[in-house]
Amino acid sequence: MTEKTEATTENHDSDDVVARVLARAETRAAGYSLFTNSAAQALQRDTTGRESGFDGDQSEREDRQALRRVVGLSTELEDVTEVEYRQLRIENVILIGVYTQGSLTDAENSMHELAALAETAGAVVLEGLLQRRPTPDPSTYFGKGKAHELRDLVQSLGADTVIADSELAPSQRRALEDVVKVKVIDRTAVILDIFSQHAKSREGKAQVELAQLEYLLPRLRGWGDSMSRQAGGQVGGAGAGMGSRGPGETKIELDRRRIHTRMARLRKQIVEMKPARDAKRANRKRNAVPSVAIAGYTNAGKSSLLNRVTRAGVLVENALFATLDSTVRKTTAVDGRQYTFADTVGFVRNLPHQLVEAFRSTLEEVADADVIIHVVDGAHPDPASQLATVRDVIGEVGARGIPEIVAFNKSDLISESDRIVLRGLEPRSVFVSARTGEGIAELLEMVEQALPKPTITVDVLLPYERGDLVALLHDHNTVLSTDYEEAGTRVRALVNPEYEQALEEFAVSR
Numbered sequence: 001m002t003e004k005t006e007a008t009t010e011n012h013d014s015d016d017v018v019a020r021v022l023a024r025a026e027t028r029a030a031g032y033s034l035f036t037n038s039a040a041q042a043l044q045r046d047t048t049g050r051e052s053g054f055d056g057d058q059s060e061r062e063d064r065q066a067l068r069r070v071v072g073l074s075t076e077l078e079d080v081t082e083v084e085y086r087q088l089r090i091e092n093v094i095l096i097g098v099y100t101q102g103s104l105t106d107a108e109n110s111m112h113e114l115a116a117l118a119e120t121a122g123a124v125v126l127e128g129l130l131q132r133r134p135t136p137d138p139s140t141y142f143g144k145g146k147a148h149e150l151r152d153l154v155q156s157l158g159a160d161t162v163i164a165d166s167e168l169a170p171s172q173r174r175a176l177e178d179v180v181k182v183k184v185i186d187r188t189a190v191i192l193d194i195f196s197q198h199a200k201s202r203e204g205k206a207q208v209e210l211a212q213l214e215y216l217l218p219r220l221r222g223w224g225d226s227m228s229r230q231a232g233g234q235v236g237g238a239g240a241g242m243g244s245r246g247p248g249e250t251k252i253e254l255d256r257r258r259i260h261t262r263m264a265r266l267r268k269q270i271v272e273m274k275p276a277r278d279a280k281r282a283n284r285k286r287n288a289v290p291s292v293a294i295a296g297y298t299n300a301g302k303s304s305l306l307n308r309v310t311r312a313g314v315l316v317e318n319a320l321f322a323t324l325d326s327t328v329r330k331t332t333a334v335d336g337r338q339y340t341f342a343d344t345v346g347f348v349r350n351l352p353h354q355l356v357e358a359f360r361s362t363l364e365e366v367a368d369a370d371v372i373i374h375v376v377d378g379a380h381p382d383p384a385s386q387l388a389t390v391r392d393v394i395g396e397v398g399a400r401g402i403p404e405i406v407a408f409n410k411s412d413l414i415s416e417s418d419r420i421v422l423r424g425l426e427p428r429s430v431f432v433s434a435r436t437g438e439g440i441a442e443l444l445e446m447v448e449q450a451l452p453k454p455t456i457t458v459d460v461l462l463p464y465e466r467g468d469l470v471a472l473l474h475d476h477n478t479v480l481s482t483d484y485e486e487a488g489t490r491v492r493a494l495v496n497p498e499y500e501q502a503l504e505e506f507a508v509s510r
């Protein structure tokens with residue numbers, strides 16, 4: 001980073017965050033892939049950077065209250081075009097987090113993830129700071145003294161945004177902003193921002209916008225005198241940036257009303273879209289096509305795995321939340337039965353509750369599945385907490401009773417000793433690599449074992465003009481034998497209950 005990216009050009013609409021969010025639908029998502037590279041770098045560091053943290057020197061000097069730098073967070077820009085592009089809309093951010101004694105590694109992992117999230121959202125990360133204290137300061141998150149140090153750092157690095165690694169109360173955010181004089185947002189705002197950039201389907205967009213407005217509503221604020229003009233300019237530079245900044249005090253009431261109106265409209269739209277989706281799902285259910293949901297932490301390789309097993313051509317990206325709409329693909333089991341795979345939205349620690357609500361629809365794929373493949377990035381520094389996070393969400397959508405197969409993905413990157421640890425974590429699991437294909441056959445076998453099996457034995461003679469029934473038996477049931485007789489096709493098969501009646505008239509009496 002050589003040049004400070006002072007994008008002070010777009011003051012006009014940045015003053016009106018409400019208009020911005022409302023107008024977002026038309027502009028989002030464009031040119032997005034530009035950031036994949038650097039997001040990828042952050043992620044790469046995340047998965048391989050166990051040593052990252054800090055060196056011994058710092059550790060010795062550490063005093064109880066000191067701010068700790070999280071090393072290796074700052075974004076490296078690739079080339080000139082990227083730098084230029086970023087000057088248009090990118091924000092320079094400093095990440096902050098609070099950790100308690102003993103939770104440092106966890107806090108650092110979380111900060112690396114926050115860095116990846118921020119970069120995925122399009123920001124340049126300048127610095128990451130952790131403060132040790134029992135709980136975040138109720139008024140300013142960081143303690144007063146540290147908040148002032150943060151302000152100095154913001155000034156010297158030319159940051160225009162501070163991102164806190166946990167959800168801030170509106171009052172905390174306000175107080176901290178008043179100290180550091182630049183925009184302060186939290187993890188939730190970043191995740192919402194990414195979702196809004198990635199959502200593609202009409203329903204997904206509506207849901208994300210609703211979640212954003214819900215988040216924004218209690219956080220509207222006017223800047224009044226608390227921001228210096230200079231800082232105001234910096235904040236203003238974040239024309240299309242992350243999070244949200246309040247409009248002038250006098251406009252707040254008006255904005256609240258506009259937001260409420262908009263939210264009501266979105267809710268109505270979403271309700272109207274539901275029947276179509278339900279019909280689709282009901283249709284699959286009626287045809288008794290068993291379904292497998294691929295769930296897991298973001299960037300675990302869910303889409304890659306779906307592509308590997310079905311050649312679906314779903315977007316794979318080393319970025320967080322590449323997938324926001326669920327893709328469903330049909331496939332055929334070894335015994336000829338058909339079933340579906342559904343790719344789903346990734347989970348993340350502290351998934352904003354607004355989004356759990358918003359994404360209930362894609363999560364319904366999970367709740368309705370006959371089998372869940374729980375994909376875990378086996379090369380991640382902390383797979384255990386990813387497992388736990390995902391299981392929490394699975395529980396939240398009422399899917400806990402569904403058979404779950406844990407697949408440790410990226411096995412091409414997992415060492416023998418790590419495999420032993422992972423096995424210990426989840427004895428009934430399978431190692432797979434969407435990249436090399438390792439373990440995929442074994443995984444499919446486990447899936448097919450776990451799928452509900454047709455159990456009723458039938459022996460039927462189907463006239464030749466009923467080829468449709470023969471096909472039905474092959475697709476959705478287990479055919480044991482087929483013989484071509486004079487009067488038709490004699491089939492012995494195991495079928496699901498709903499087929500028994502339809503086949504009754506063709507039964508061969510013994």
Ligand SMILES: Nc1nc2c(ncn2[C@@H]2O[C@H](COP(=O)(O)OP(=O)(O)OP(=O)(O)O)[C@@H](O)[C@H]2O)c(=O)[nH]1
Pocket residue numbers: 296297298299300301302303304305315316317318319320321322323324345346347409410411412413432433434435436
């Ligand atoms: N080395 C290795 N990389 C993999 C493997 N599977 C996936 N990846 C990489 O992991 C990254 C994420 O893959 P995706 O399939 O997009 O992950 P996802 O779980 O669908 O992610 P979201 O949709 O963002 O939640 C990509 O860069 C993939 O190339 C694997 O088996 N080995």
Ligand SMILES: [Mg+2]
Pocket residue numbers: 302303304315316322323343
């Ligand atoms: Mg995906």
